Amino acid sequence: MIQKNVIIIGGGAAGFFAAINIAEQHPHLKVIILERGKEGLTKVKVSGGGRCNVTHAEFIPQDLILNYPRGEKELLGPFHQFMTGDTITWFEKRGVALKIENDGRMFPVSNSSQTIIDCFLNEARKYNVDVLYNHSVKGISKKNSIFEIETTHGLFSTEKVVIATGSNPKIWNLLEHLGHTISQPVPSLFTFNIEDERIKDIPGVVAKDVEVAVLDTNLWSEGPLLITHWGMSAPSILKLSAFGALELSKRDYKFQIEVNFIKQSFKGCLNTLKVLKQDLAKKAVFKTTQFDLPKRLWHKLVLASCIMEDTRWADINKFQLEQLASQLTQAIFNVNGKSIFKEEFVTAGGVNLREVNFKTFESKRIENLFFAGEVLNIDAVTGGFNFQNAWTGAYIVAQNIIKV
Structure with a gap:
């Protein structure tokens, strides 16, 4: 059994963002990403027609939340912690400049999603985040204070788990077995x-x-x-x-x-x-x-x-x-x-929002189990808003994991 301090399930936008922020601010923590596919960040790759619609130029939390059919009320507090401007600054500090288009959507100046992917992969290597591909999660259990994660390539144990798998029915089923309620997923975009x-x-x-x-x-x-x-x-x-x-x-x-x-x-x-x-x-x-x-x-x-x-x-x-x-x-x-809509499949559904503490994005039912991104019953209209939810949730998760 492989032991890690933090295991992040899901190698997408939210997963990488959480992992990098944890590892950067707390280099002594051993952070690992378990990704079921042969490569991660696939949604980042196709977003915005291959340009990656990173976020939206809306800088007032009360206005930003109006773009979320599910999650509007819950995201108001989190957006006061990490907002669009923070996202822009985060990427700019890592050499990725963003631009605003006429409709408010924001893209990398390069007009290529590969710029965002390369940023994440470089930062993950820089801060020694282990990314294991082809590691599909088959089971999640908790004994005392330790989580055991069963994958197609063996067992892992950890004190803290971040679920950042997006709309994944298999993971939702595992979370139901752990005691969470899942809102029935339906297409949203x-x-x-x-x-x-x-x-x-x-x-x-x-x-x-x-x-x-x-x-x-x-x-x-x-x-x-x-x-x-x-x-x-x-x-x-x-x-x-x-x-x-x-x-x-x-x-x-x-x-x-x-x-x-x-x-x-x-x-x-x-x-x-x-x-x-x-x-x-x-x-x-x-x-x-x-x-x-x-x-x-x-x-x-x-x-x-x-x-x-x-x-x-x-x-x-x-x-x-x-x-x-x-x-x-x-x-x-x-x-x-x-x-x-193009390749950007979004669903309404996921972990019931009443079961999550939105000050920390931690489960109210299972201590040290965190969520980021569309695994929650949160979704938005098109225009970079779903990514902003991912960045905000992942950042807040990271801040609360490194406190302990």
Whole structure:
């Protein structure tokens, strides 16, 4: 049996961040990472299309927590301990400069996730963190004050364990056997599958600022909307998927959404169209795109309003005007299924938050058992927020482990 002071289960972002902070500040502790795969940091590698969306340029804790459908209340205190600015400083001290993009997402200046991976691997070597790959954990038990970790390559013992495995059903099962409650995992970050003539054959079209609501619920969001080969995506849809994860799962991902493409009321839009009918009387409706909409989307909505391509503004009747106003402000789409958002699979679910002390990220049920990252029932919208949760939790775990 191999003995270590601290065993970290999971070689992802949270695992490495916790290990490096522990080993750097307390070099006498023997820290080991057990990673089930042949390599770690796989989620870091694919994040942000291979650029790694490290965090988000939101520097006020009360505003930052609004991006977490699950964990909003619990993360307020932790974000006062370790925040976005602390993340930026941590990486800059290790030679990794970050940049802010227009939408607030932050990436390494290199535009490569390999920069973050190399930083972690170099720091782990520098502080003598042992990283054991292909070590899948099969069992976790505790006798007196000592944890025993059974892996595919033998037994390990330790006084302190950090679980940083992300959304891992096998680890959740082991934690249930230890006495923890697991909130049932469901997908949290996904796109909507929609087959509809109004968005057919126009993939890549972006409506810059829309409002989207799920009918028969209180769920709604706003922001850019991307039309894809399979339906709809981009922040307005992804926010809905995150905040509606549990409700949409109950509906088996079959529901209706209402899209307001121009963020105006039906009545206000109709009044504008009546003015356009006068001002653009001799021009074809199809060819005179309005409301700053993409031309191809305007064409689709015009045709869906029973207006022919050669119909002039002067010739459209009351019914057609109302139909166009409806398509622009309250278009109904049938959603039939979901798709994973790129490679970034996020789930709602994990260790019940009532069973965790968020001053330390230690289990309330099992002394010296700590959690960091998405193994907890915490998840966020897209934009670097899930990583910020990982950095914050892992840092606080490290600070509390080295106190003893």
